[in-house]
Amino acid sequence: MNAKFTDISATADYIGPGAIEIPLYQTEITDLVRRRGIFGKRIKQVPATGHPSRFFEETSIPSPAASAGFMDPRNIAAPLVAPTRVERSVPLKALVAQINYNLFDIELGAQQSQFAYLQAKDLADTVDGVLRTHDISLWNGTDTSLSSPTTAQYFGAAGQIAAGGNVATIGTSASIVDGLKSTIAQMVSNSSFGVRPTAIYANPVLLDLIDREMKAEFNVVLATKEIESGFTVKTLSTQAGDLPLIPEWTLGYTGTPGSGSAVLPAYIVTEDMIEYHWLSDPNPRIFQLGVPGSLASQYVVVKFGGLVVKGANYAHYQVLVDR
Numbered sequence: 001m002n003a004k005f006t007d008i009s010a011t012a013d014y015i016g017p018g019a020i021e022i023p024l025y026q027t028e029i030t031d032l033v034r035r036r037g038i039f040g041k042r043i044k045q046v047p048a049t050g051h052p053s054r055f056f057e058e059t060s061i062p063s064p065a066a067s068a069g070f071m072d073p074r075n076i077a078a079p080l081v082a083p084t085r086v087e088r089s090v091p092l093k094a095l096v097a098q099i100n101y102n103l104f105d106i107e108l109g110a111q112q113s114q115f116a117y118l119q120a121k122d123l124a125d126t127v128d129g130v131l132r133t134h135d136i137s138l139w140n141g142t143d144t145s146l147s148s149p150t151t152a153q154y155f156g157a158a159g160q161i162a163a164g165g166n167v168a169t170i171g172t173s174a175s176i177v178d179g180l181k182s183t184i185a186q187m188v189s190n191s192s193f194g195v196r197p198t199a200i201y202a203n204p205v206l207l208d209l210i211d212r213e214m215k216a217e218f219n220v221v222l223a224t225k226e227i228e229s230g231f232t233v234k235t236l237s238t239q240a241g242d243l244p245l246i247p248e249w250t251l252g253y254t255g256t257p258g259s260g261s262a263v264l265p266a267y268i269v270t271e272d273m274i275e276y277h278w279l280s281d282p283n284p285r286i287f288q289l290g291v292p293g294s295l296a297s298q299y300v301v302v303k304f305g306g307l308v309v310k311g312a313n314y315a316h317y318q319v320l321v322d323r
Contacts, residue, residue, distance in 0.1 A: 027114055029121070035128045037135035037250045038228065039157075039201060040276070048277040052089035052146075053306060060084040060192065090277055090308035091149045095134055095284075096300065099126045103295040123286070123299060130284045130301050136250045138276070138307055146308060154307045157274060158251070161267060164312030172260055172322045175217070176210050177236065183317050184238040184268055193314045195270065197240050199227075202266035204247040205257060206321060207234065209264070243268075257323045264323060270315040279304035 014021040049055070062081035063069075069079060101119060109115055141154030144163075149155075166187075170179035180200065187195045211234065214220045222234035227244050235242040255262030276282070282305070289298040309316060 025114065027116075029115075029118075034249065035132050037132075037138070037248060038231065038246055039248055039250070040131070040135045040138050041228065042199070042271050043138075043274040043276055044272060045282040046275050046277055048090075048092055048279050048305065051279075052091045053277040053308075054087065054089045055310075056085050057088050057310065058083055058085050088146070088308070088310075090146050090155075090275075090306040092277065092279055092304055092306045093143075093152060093154055095130055095137075095303040095305075097126050097130050098298060098300045099123060100299075101297040103297070106297070126299070126301050127284050127286065130303055134303060139248070139250050140252075141307070157269075157307060157309050158265070158267065158318070160307075160309040160312045161269070161316045161318045164309070164314075164316065166313060166317040168317060168319045170319060170321045176206075176213055176321055177217075179321070180210075180236065180266065180268070180319060181238050183319055184240050184243070187268065187314075187317060188239045190314060193311065195311075195315050197238075197243060197268045197316070198271045199244050199246050200236065200266055200268050201246050201248045201251060203251045203253050203264060204249065205253065206264040206266055207245050207247055209257065209321075209323065210234075210236070210245065260323070262323045264321045266319045266321060268317040268319065270311065273310040273315045275308050275310065277306050277308065 012020055012022050060083065062083045064079045064081050071077065099122060101122075106119060109118060137154045137156060139156050139158050141156035141159070142151045143153050143155035144150050144159065146155055146160075168179065168183050170176055184197055187197055211222060214222055222236065222245070223242065224232050225235045225242065225244050226232045227246065233247065234245045236245055251265060251267070253262060253264040257264065284301050284303040287300045287302065289300060291297065
């Protein structure tokens with residue numbers, strides 16, 4: 001067996017008379033990685049009733065038809081009425097991640113004392129990674145049914161709203177603002193349900209197009225509103241009031257805006273009608289496993305829950321903007 005040696009000078013930046021320069025690093029790691037979306041923080045968080053989590057939805061009140069309800073006051077024959085209620089359910093899903101710490105690397109890092117906080121940061125980043133996947137799947141989960149799940153992911157809000165059938169399209173030459181406002185007016189005018197949308201979610205690129213349209217057509221700058229601590233967004237005046245235009249990076253779009261073939265979706269939602277049903281805890285939980293023969297420390301991050309868009313066919317709308 002022939003021993004091989006590596007020239008240690010390869011690790012030095014410079015070796016010269018009276019000087020050996022070795023690589024040193026800042027102890028803080030530059031980190032501007034995108035983590036959470038805003039949607040998951042604004043919808044309702046409720047404990048699940050079981051698996052699946054069940055609830056009832058009333059679709060109509062006991063109201064007699066005018067022809068049967070009005071009659072001769074001296075000859076009353078009351079019509080029989082009953083409320084209409086349907087059973088609904090949402091299946092719970094599991095979101096899991098694991099991180100392992102090698103004993104040798106942990107002790108070596110402690111002895112160097114250069115990145116003393118790194119173990120805690122990596123565990124926190126693992127939790128953030130689970131929440132990031134959670135936030136993306138809240139909109140874009142690939143499941144297609146709440147009653148008969150087809151994948152291990154959530155049934156995303158975008159898919160549930162589209163499946164509800166409330167979909168509008170704004171053509172390439174039509175006004176985006178007018179299209180959104182008329183759609184909201186149509187929702188509010190619903191005679192069967194007291195719909196009151198609370199927000200419009202869209203990719204920042206689409207919201208920028210709305211800003212440009214308002215400036216070009218009316219020389220108007222949209223008003224702003226703080227919806228979270230330190231998070232301010234533009235608002236659009238509608239028949240449901242001033243609705244926040246919330247930029248949601250998890251909502252993608254197809255094509256290149258301006259090409260005529262791009263499609264940018266916007267979602268008009270009633271946030272009180274969107275619920276995340278959680279099991280045990282709405283936040284991810286961390287479990288430390290027993291130390292195996294490799295002496296690696298193992299941590300597993302777990303989150304159980306499911307998303308349901310209540311009233312998907314009347315309280316929300318998908319608007320597809322062609323540009």
